[in-house]
Amino acid sequence: MHLPFSYQKLLTEQINIPSKLINDYNGLDLNEEDLMVILQILNLQKYGELLPSFELIAKNMTINANEVANVLKKLRNKNYLQIEQLTDEANAQHEWYSLSPLFEALYDVEKESSKEEEGKLFQLFEQEFARTLSPIEIETISYWLDEDQFKPPLIKAALRESVLMGKLNFRYIDRILNEWKKKGVRSVKDVKQSSQNNQEVQAPKEKRDTSVYYNWLEE
Template identity: 40%
Template sequence: MNKNQFAKWMAQKQVTIPALLLENYTVLGLNEQELIALLHIQSFLDQGERFVTPMQLSERMTLSHEDCTKLLSKLIRSQMLSLEKNSDESGMFYETYSLEPLWLRLIECLEAENQRTNENQSIELEGKLYKQVEQEFGRPLSPIEGETLSMWIDQDKHQPELIFAALKEAVISGKLNFRYIDRILFEWKKNGIRTPEQARTHSEKFRNHTQTRKPAKEVVQTNSVPGFNWLEQ
């Protein structure tokens, strides 16, 4: 076998290892020995060998037949591997290994990690928003105001960015109080406003509408307070 033939043969013998598995196998509670065993099983499956015996696994690893038997049992108990029963066209039953439980566990771990990351980001954003609101009010928030702020996020599911946009809207309107901010958020939610950009467009539309309905003289007199009175809606 020349070098080119050997290179082609090696390419056919390669096993694809998901990067997510390499990066997160310890999160799944796997050690290196268990990871290598699973990769060998994947290799057998790719080659069409659906039932991997402890002896076959032992021939590829530095483990005895008995140790490989225990290792396979452990992987099944820990739901990293499953042994499934199937039947062929003639009705003959046979057993096959499946790595589907491993991939499902990996997905669950990644989803849990993403959820923890999102929760930490939400806590960080809430703390930042709390400081921004206190800065605009020029004083510490009362317990009731702090509870209201948390309810906007936890119960009403308003994004912190949208709450801050409502705060700025209240500042522009010259009505800096929580009742007014709550009314703004209520109107935005009722009208399907979900982002600060949508809120800005919505507010500008109402300002332009109210100003065009007023006499020119009145517009000049009230031009210094361009806010829209959400409490009157």
């Protein structure tokens, strides 16, 4: 006897999968095999298997347990998956695969926009210098971003300051950034505020637009 299709059963057997994961997994440097392992983990956890074995994950896949182990290793190396402790309602401790880092990376809009800003920053420097940047110059900008933690808009402000002062060179820009760092200037808003404060206590040496920029190295 053919049993009628049960929509209720269909609904109870569903797992929640963000459409962004389906659309953007490739942007996280994941492939279809990695994605299916992630989906298998989510499905098994729904039924109480918080830390499923490699064999259990591979059971409904076309890859074997060793290949699953390699995928899990890849996910952990990329910091998309962690093994964490979970306390249930009875205060019992369990280990489980946490995919929170994966979803944090997936929805890290600020990081995505920051990377896009960084790419445009290098292009802006090449436009202002009217030439291709040298490896040392590229390394200098990367150092400002990664080591000094200057945001792209602040570096752009320093670049524009150097253009206004007619001193378009990396040494001058670096001095501006370090001077701002000493003064606690960490944003373009801080630059404008500090520039206005300085203009209030010093008479301008020549007529020019000083509403935003200020020669920080001639105090």
